[in-house]
Amino acid sequence: xxxxxRLLDLIQRLRRHRRPVSGQVLADELGISIRxxxxxxxxxxxxxxxxxGEAGLGYVLKPGFMLPPLMFSDEEIExxxxxxxxxxxxxxxxxxAAAANALAKIAAVLPDDLREDLDASTLLVGPPAHAIEGIxxxxxxxxxxxxxxxxxxxxDAGGAASQRVVWPFALGFFDKVRVVVxxxxxxxxxxxxxxxxxxxxxxxxARYPRRRQVLLKEWRATLDKPRGS
Amino acid sequence: xxxxxRLLDLIQRLRRHRRPVSGQVLADELGISIRxxxxxxxxxxxxxxxxxGEAGLGYVLKPGFMLPPLMFSDEEIExxxxxxxxxxxxxxxxxxAAAANALAKIAAVLPDDLREDLDASTLLVGPPAHAIEGIxxxxxxxxxxxxxxxxxxxxDAGGAASQRVVWPFALGFFDKVRVVVxxxxxxxxxxxxxxxxxxxxxxxxARYPRRRQVLLKEWRATLDKPRGS
DNA sequence: GCCCTACTGTCAGATTCTGGCAGTAGCAAT
DNA sequence: ATTGCTACTGCCAGAATCTGACAGTAGGGC
Numbered sequence: 456x457x458x459x460x461r462l463l464d465l466i467q468r469l470r471r472h473r474r475p476v477s478g479q480v481l482a483d484e485l486g487i488s489i490r491x492x493x494x495x496x497x498x499x500x501x502x503x504x505x506x507x508g509e510a511g512l513g514y515v516l517k518p519g520f521m522l523p524p525l526m527f528s529d530e531e532i533e534x535x536x537x538x539x540x541x542x543x544x545x546x547x548x549x550x551x552a553a554a555a556n557a558l559a560k561i562a563a564v565l566p567d568d569l570r571e572d573l574d575a576s577t578l579l580v581g582p583p584a585h586a587i588e589g590i591x592x593x594x595x596x597x598x599x600x601x602x603x604x605x606x607x608x609x610x611d612a613g614g615a616a617s618q619r620v621v622w623p624f625a626l627g628f629f630d631k632v633r634v635v636v637x638x639x640x641x642x643x644x645x646x647x648x649x650x651x652x653x654x655x656x657x658x659x660x661a662r663y664p665r666r667r668q669v670l671l672k673e674w675r676a677t678l679d680k681p682r683g684s
Numbered sequence: 685x686x687x688x689x690r691l692l693d694l695i696q697r698l699r700r701h702r703r704p705v706s707g708q709v710l711a712d713e714l715g716i717s718i719r720x721x722x723x724x725x726x727x728x729x730x731x732x733x734x735x736x737g738e739a740g741l742g743y744v745l746k747p748g749f750m751l752p753p754l755m756f757s758d759e760e761i762e763x764x765x766x767x768x769x770x771x772x773x774x775x776x777x778x779x780x781a782a783a784a785n786a787l788a789k790i791a792a793v794l795p796d797d798l799r800e801d802l803d804a805s806t807l808l809v810g811p812p813a814h815a816i817e818g819i820x821x822x823x824x825x826x827x828x829x830x831x832x833x834x835x836x837x838x839x840d841a842g843g844a845a846s847q848r849v850v851w852p853f854a855l856g857f858f859d860k861v862r863v864v865v866x867x868x869x870x871x872x873x874x875x876x877x878x879x880x881x882x883x884x885x886x887x888x889x890a891r892y893p894r895r896r897q898v899l900l901k902e903w904r905a906t907l908d909k910p911r912g913s
Numbered sequence: 914g915c916c917c918t919a920c921t922g923t924c925a926g927a928t929t930c931t932g933g934c935a936g937t938a939g940c941a942a943t
Numbered sequence: 944a945t946t947g948c949t950a951c952t953g954c955c956a957g958a959a960t961c962t963g964a965c966a967g968t969a970g971g972g973c
Contacts, residue, residue, distance in 0.1 A: 457929090458961070459688040467793075477918065488963045493920065503755065510919045511971035525789055526732065533825075534783035537857065538767025554763035560754055564696070577828050577896065579856040579865070596762075599806050627808040628766065630859045636808070667806065686960090687930075706949065717932045722951065739950040740940035 458495075461485060465495055466504060466516070475513035535561065537578045544580055545628065547592035590656040592626065595635055597658070599623050602667050604659040605637070610652045617641065621648070622663035624670040638663075638670055645674045687724075690714060694724055695733060695745070704742030765790065766807045773809055774857060776821035819885040821855065824864055826887070828852050831896050833888040834866070839881045846870065850877070851892035853899040867892075867899055874903045 456464070468484060469476070482492040496514065500506055505517035527535070539561075542554035562570050590607070598605050605623050610616045621637035633650040685693070697713060698705070711721040725743065729735055734746035756764070768790075771783035791799050819836070827834045834852050839845045850866035862879035 459691075462688075470794075478920095479918085490964075491962055494961085497920090505755075508919055509971075510969070511917060513918070525793070526734075527786060527789070528782065530778060530782035531786040531789075534771045534779050535764060535768055535786050537779070538769070538771040538783060539764055540767070541770050541857070542763045542767040549759060550763050550766070553757065553759035554767060557756060557760040557764050560756070560760075564754070565699075577854045577900070578825075579854055596807075625806045625808055628770070671806070707951095708949085719933070720931055723930085726951090737950055738940070739938070740948055742949075 462495055462499060466499065469506065469514060469516040475509065475515050477513040533578060541580045549593035590650060590653050592633060592650065594656060594658055595623060595626055599626060599667065602662050604661050604663050606657050606659050607653045608655040609648055620659065622670065624667040636674060645677060691724055691728055695728065698735065698743060698745040704738065704744050706742040762807060765802050766809065770809045778822035819879060819882050821862060821879065823885060823887050824852060824855055828855060828896065831891050833890050833892050835886050835888050836882045837884040838877055849888065851899065853896045865903060874906060
């Protein structure tokens, strides 16, 4: 195996393990000496890979991911660009900025003529969704990722307001509204909350007692019963 | 410069030139001998890069693009996935399929835990846009890309129908409708056509006489006048 | 204090890379 | 058909790089 292949292989292996892995283990897996592994790690770090090594522990790949060389057809690139453009117009500031950054990174490596086409935007996305939400959706996404509780004041369709503590596990992007899907401690049931009716959002520094994935699956099951498909 | 860096550099250079480039030129640009260039090309081809060499002409990179290793933050990946998912729900079959393919390719290289999260979809996209359009938007996109005329029957808001020949140059994705933006030969002006009011679409095998980019720019200018920004 | 680990320096041998040369073959214009 | 440009292959010797082994320093966890 050539050195360059091995370097990619090394990154992939680091991805799989999320806990720290010792250099010795990696070296064995790759069939190289520990010394060479250290050199490989140094090379990858030199190329910007976010690998952290700690004495006594091992190596971890920090969040943030390097996509290896990928082949996309031009329609696939168009699809990705159009999609990112749509996300960039969403009212979620952090996500929107992330989409714009991703677009910039992709554009930077496209061939000139295709980039021009994309800059010129033959594929347009509708007007930005109304940024009427007073809350920071980034907080919601973070709570979802970390399985943390959220507290807020909710004003329902009838206008009645109530203070809620919920376990959020999904965020829906619909035509005009963003919807937080969560288990509601008050109702002891799944509920969805329109983002524009939420106020006084605060992240609670307490993990909720169930796995996000499980909640999601159960919620899906409840959806399948009343409606077909 | 290490060999692996040079190989990436070589791909980038091939991207810039769209006409065939001789190996000698590339070798000079890279500061290596022609012999080594041939070896590099062979290596890239061995790794799946779509490089074609023809004797007497030179090298071309076939359409379809290899993204070099790119770093994305997890928010950027989320943005791309959410966007692609949105595109995948659009009624344009080909584009939708392309988005799904791109998603699959990206998912294939993500670390397990993140992939699970994404599969489980903590970021949801609203119900699929109504696929009421009777026409194939792929045809429209192709006409735009190739700067070809389109003919169709259009039924306007009042219900009146008319046969049109237009020069399409952009496609807008709005909340509920897709809109073809084009120069209309009949009206001798820019017009937009809601896709759901188009029928009997046929691609005309004749190039329209102006550059798409120019049309787009002019159209933009007409938009800026009546409305601010 | 002990063990495990990351990390660095050095060096000789293995491996790979590189450039030059010679030769074959395909494409295009003349 | 000839000429010129080009892609492509095989070969070889020297250059460059990589590799493993050993020795040694330093930091974290128990």
